Amino acid sequence: MKPIFVQLQCAPGKTYEVADAIYRKEIVSEMYSTSGDYDLMLKIYLTEDQDIGKFINDNIATVPGINRSLTTLTFNAF
Numbered sequence: 001m002k003p004i005f006v007q008l009q010c011a012p013g014k015t016y017e018v019a020d021a022i023y024r025k026e027i028v029s030e031m032y033s034t035s036g037d038y039d040l041m042l043k044i045y046l047t048e049d050q051d052i053g054k055f056i057n058d059n060i061a062t063v064p065g066i067n068r069s070l071t072t073l074t075f076n077a078f
Contacts, residue, residue: 001045003029004052005072006060007038014065015039021063038070 010018015033019040022028030043046055056071 001047003074004044004046005074006042006044006056007034007070007072008040008042008060008066009037009068010039011065011067018063018065021065022060025059027059038068 008018019031019033022031022040022042028042028044032041033039034041042060044055046052052071052073056069060066060069
């Protein structure tokens with residue numbers, strides 16, 4: 001399994017609602033509130049054969065209150 005990181009920019013005042021909705025889906029390993037351009041950072045483990053774009057589209061992008069996302073793929077852990 002490989003981790004991906006997803007950063008989410010939420011609509012003003014919606015960060016906690018977005019975080020709660022994602023937490024209830026039980027799809028993240030870790031989730032943090034962050035400073036800067038994005039409000040939340042998610043760590044998600046996917047199997048090698050999972051389609052990352054489809055997973056994000058089906059499980060994250062459909063959550064109300066998200067304005068923008070940034071997905072980072074990982075290669076090696078050090």
